[in-house]
Amino acid sequence: MLTIKNLHAEVEGKKILKGINLEINKGEMHAIMGPNGSGKSSLASVLAGRDNYTVTEGEVWFNGKNLLDMAPEDRAREGVFLAFQYPVEIPGVSNLNFLKTALNEIRAYKGLPALEAREFLKLTKEKQQLVDFHSNLMNRSLNEGFSGGEKKRNEIFQLAMLDPQLAILDETDSGLDIDALRIVSNGVNKLRDGEKSFVVITHYQRLLEYIIPDFVHVLYNGRIIKTGTKELALELEERGYDWLKEELHLKESV
Amino acid sequence: MTSDMILPFYQALTEDVNALSAQVPALATDTLQDIRRKALERFSTIGLPTLKTEAWRYTNIQRYLKEFPYELLTTAAAVAEDVVNSTAIPELDCYRVVLVNGHLQADQSTLPEGKGITIGAMSANTTATGFVTYFNEQQHLAAESMAQLNTALFADGLYIELAANTVVDKPIHVVNVYSCTAHAFIQPRHLWVLNRNAAATIIETSIHPETATIAFANSVLETVVMENAELWHYNIQQGAESFREVHTTAAQQHKDSRYHHFNFTLPNTPFTRNNLSVALKGSHTETNLNGLYIASKHQHVDNHTFMDHIMPDCNSNELYKGVLLDSSNGVFTGKILVHQEAQKTNAFQQNNNLLLGTKADINSQPQLEIYADDVKCSHGFTAGQFSEESMFYLRSRGIGEDAAKALMVNAFSHDITDAVKVPALQHFLQEQIAEIMNN
Ligand SMILES: Nc1ncnc2c1ncn2[C@@H]1O[C@H](COP(=O)(O)OP(=O)(O)O)[C@@H](O)[C@H]1O
Ligand SMILES: [Mg+2]
Numbered sequence: 001m002l003t004i005k006n007l008h009a010e011v012e013g014k015k016i017l018k019g020i021n022l023e024i025n026k027g028e029m030h031a032i033m034g035p036n037g038s039g040k041s042s043l044a045s046v047l048a049g050r051d052n053y054t055v056t057e058g059e060v061w062f063n064g065k066n067l068l069d070m071a072p073e074d075r076a077r078e079g080v081f082l083a084f085q086y087p088v089e090i091p092g093v094s095n096l097n098f099l100k101t102a103l104n105e106i107r108a109y110k111g112l113p114a115l116e117a118r119e120f121l122k123l124t125k126e127k128q129q130l131v132d133f134h135s136n137l138m139n140r141s142l143n144e145g146f147s148g149g150e151k152k153r154n155e156i157f158q159l160a161m162l163d164p165q166l167a168i169l170d171e172t173d174s175g176l177d178i179d180a181l182r183i184v185s186n187g188v189n190k191l192r193d194g195e196k197s198f199v200v201i202t203h204y205q206r207l208l209e210y211i212i213p214d215f216v217h218v219l220y221n222g223r224i225i226k227t228g229t230k231e232l233a234l235e236l237e238e239r240g241y242d243w244l245k246e247e248l249h250l251k252e253s254v
Numbered sequence: 255m256t257s258d259m260i261l262p263f264y265q266a267l268t269e270d271v272n273a274l275s276a277q278v279p280a281l282a283t284d285t286l287q288d289i290r291r292k293a294l295e296r297f298s299t300i301g302l303p304t305l306k307t308e309a310w311r312y313t314n315i316q317r318y319l320k321e322f323p324y325e326l327l328t329t330a331a332a333v334a335e336d337v338v339n340s341t342a343i344p345e346l347d348c349y350r351v352v353l354v355n356g357h358l359q360a361d362q363s364t365l366p367e368g369k370g371i372t373i374g375a376m377s378a379n380t381t382a383t384g385f386v387t388y389f390n391e392q393q394h395l396a397a398e399s400m401a402q403l404n405t406a407l408f409a410d411g412l413y414i415e416l417a418a419n420t421v422v423d424k425p426i427h428v429v430n431v432y433s434c435t436a437h438a439f440i441q442p443r444h445l446w447v448l449n450r451n452a453a454a455t456i457i458e459t460s461i462h463p464e465t466a467t468i469a470f471a472n473s474v475l476e477t478v479v480m481e482n483a484e485l486w487h488y489n490i491q492q493g494a495e496s497f498r499e500v501h502t503t504a505a506q507q508h509k510d511s512r513y514h515h516f517n518f519t520l521p522n523t524p525f526t527r528n529n530l531s532v533a534l535k536g537s538h539t540e541t542n543l544n545g546l547y548i549a550s551k552h553q554h555v556d557n558h559t560f561m562d563h564i565m566p567d568c569n570s571n572e573l574y575k576g577v578l579l580d581s582s583n584g585v586f587t588g589k590i591l592v593h594q595e596a597q598k599t600n601a602f603q604q605n606n607n608l609l610l611g612t613k614a615d616i617n618s619q620p621q622l623e624i625y626a627d628d629v630k631c632s633h634g635f636t637a638g639q640f641s642e643e644s645m646f647y648l649r650s651r652g653i654g655e656d657a658a659k660a661l662m663v664n665a666f667s668h669d670i671t672d673a674v675k676v677p678a679l680q681h682f683l684q685e686q687i688a689e690i691m692n693n
Contacts, residue, residue: 048650052642076652088647092665101661102651109652141665162651 001026001197002067002166007058009046016042018222019058024166027194031208031233032201034219035241040201041085043219044170048082049075062166076102077109079165083155083172085201090142095154098142099124099161106162127160131187148175156187167191168199173207185210205237218244263324263439271298271406278328278407282380289390293405300399309398312585312617313556318498318525322468327438328409330357333431337463338362341429346678348425348457354433356411356442356473370420370452376411376443384415384447388478392504394531394560395474401502401529404474408443411473416452416483425486425676430460432469432497444475448483455486457679462497470498477505477513481536484512486675492686493523493553502529509536509565516674518683519547519555521690526553531560534596537567545574546670548663548690549582550611556585561603563596566626570600575670576607577663578614589621590631597626603633608666610639610659660691 002024009017016039024030032040046053047060049072060067067075090098104114115123128135131153143151152172159167169188173181188198188211200211208216208230216232217224220241225248226232236244266273275294281287302319303310333354342350351373352362358375365373372382379385395401412428432440448454462469479485491499507513519526532541547555561570576584588603607616620633640662648658664671664687671687674680 048646050646071655072646072649073652073654073658076650082650084647084650088641088643090644090647090662090665092668093648093661098648098651098653098661101657102648102653105654105657106652158651 003061031213081164083169085170087151133157149180205233297402322437324439330354348427370417372415379413411443414446418450422454425455432462437468442473447478453484457488479511482510488516491519498525506533512540514542517545521550527556533562537565541570543572548577550579553582560589563592566597572603580611581613584616586618592624594625599629607637
């Protein structure tokens with residue numbers, strides 16, 4: 001579904017991604033871990049098409065299409081979804097209107113008619129329950145005055161509404177208390193239908209107790225330096241990242 | 255008089271404005287004729303505004319007056335019912351007042367009736383108490399030569415007077431039709447008086463149905479909001495390429511009154527100048543001035559506002575927002591004058607702009623003159639683009655660039671549209687904004 005080959009990217013002249021390789025197949029759950037500043041959000045941004053990043057080398061293929069050639073909205077319409085680490089607040093754009101616009105733009109791209117008001121509301125209700133997203137937040141401005149947890153839930157709610165093929169979750173767990181974490185994880189697990197693929201970026205192993213990954217990758221200094229299964233996450237939790245860094249230095253100095 | 259005896263309009267304005275007065279029908283009373291004569295004299299003295307006129311520094315009106323060979327038009331023409339109906343605001347339950355070039359079209363109107371409501375042509379109400387007391391009474395008009403020109407040469411307009419304690423149960427939609435078969439300069443003149451405890455909502459829209467002939471309107475409206483009365487006044491300027499406009503509103507408020515003024519300027523009128531002044535002649539008043547201007551192509555939109563705090567304990571709140579597309583030009587002036595007696599004044603002013611066109615431009619000037627010491631006044635100005643973060647967020651959800659911009663413009667203007675108290679009108683305006691942005 002997604003193939004990343006030797007991806008290099010920089011921002012403001014600073015090299016951030018230094019040769020990422022990653023293959024994600026239908027239905028898989030990948031976790032990306034790594035210390036602060038290693039480039040996890042940058043990778044997510046490049047995939048979603050944030051334009052202050054310049055790709056200097058490499059390729060990204062999504063369902064046989066060159067993802068890097070597409071505008072951000074077309075990537076979303078093709079089925080890429082990014083749950084932001086820091087969702088923005090947009091005063092004056094109602095959550096509801098925003099979602100309706102997004103959903104219908106995606107449908108139009110696929111040649112589908114706009115959803116009838118009734119169908120839209122039905123879908124909204126159903127997906128709200130999935131992440132316990134309060135309906136009184138729906139008529140409010142997008143993320144405005146939302147708590148950290150409400151913003152993150154809104155991201156997952158949007159994910160459920162827009163039904164992408166590939167969902168990238170950037171530190172969706174940060175800022176969530178344990179109850180909220182459980183709700184959000186449950187929501188994500190319910191969305192796992194064997195078709196959708198996930199990339200879960202996280203700092204903590206904690207999230208991976210709820211969302212069980214098929215693969216765990218460690219991103220460090222712009223590169224994936226180790227790939228394993230969920231046991232790797234546990235090991236990282238116990239030992240931190242230093243042993244990996246040392247391993248890397250040993251390898252590089254050889 | 256044959257047409258070859260008439261000086262071209264612009265030349266008459268600059269050289270011999272008296273020549274024009276022969277073209278307007280005489281007014282009903284000597285007092286009025288006298289007022290008109292004085293205005294003519296005053297206009298002759300001060301002349302048309304130039305770029306040296308302080309209040310017109312960023313707007314070259316002469317350029318627009320010279321643009322076409324206008325003729326002074328003082329009469330109405332029959333306007334088809336479907337033209338009038340096209341101005342209807344969907345779902346709005348309202349009275350309808352149709353004016354063609356300022357002349358009331360009673361048979362096309364649905365006027366409110368009932369005790370205490372006077373609504374009709376100015377020319378038919380020149381002896382009404384409100385008219386006699388307040389017509390041309392507002393000092394602020396004297397300084398403005400375009401208003402003097404209107405006083406000197408107007409033909410007719412809309413007179414509304416609500417007796418004390420009269421509340422109009424539905425909004426009054428005033429449809430200003432400007433219709434001409436040759437390029438025309440048209441000068442409606444209105445006076446609305448709300449006596450003690452009266453209340454009304456008045457929505458003005460305008461339409462110029464012809465595309466081949468240019469209509470230049472120079473209208474003046476005086477509003478009087480007496481003790482504890484409340485007026486909601488919406489002026490919706492849906493433009494046309496073939497329209498030009500100078501719109502002067504001079505309001506006065508008395509003790510405990512509330513005046514809410516909304517001005518929406520939408521594309522595509524190439525030239526719009528709005529003069530708005532409010533004189534606070536009583537204490538404990540509330541004034542809200544809300545403006546939204548969305549300009550495209552080469553539009554020039556100038557909002558010139560003046561809050562005159564004469565009496566103590568008054569609150570005024572002014573918020574004007576602009577969206578400037580393409581090569582459009584915005585001008586905003588916000589004068590706040592707080593007289594020495596006007597202690598405990600609260601006067602706030604804000605002008606925010608989205609500069610979206612690569613050649614778009616805004617000139618914004620607050621002018622605060624404060625002579626009282628116990629006051630709270632503030633003003634602010636911003637001009638910027640869309641936040642890139644917000645744009646990216648919207649686009650990352652599959653929303654195309656244009657639709658994202660439309661959402662953002664709607665968001666930018668939401669504090670103005672949210673303040674619109676008539677739901678059908680609010681919805682209508684939101685749709686208009688979305689439509690403009692999607693084109
Ligand atoms: N707009 C930017 N300008 C300059 N440097 C940036 C910018 N965005 C991110 N970076 C840098 O890129 C590196 C990777 O950041 P990020 O991708 O946010 O890491 P992570 O998500 O793994 O914590 C950091 O050193 C950060 O300072
Ligand atoms: Mg990050």
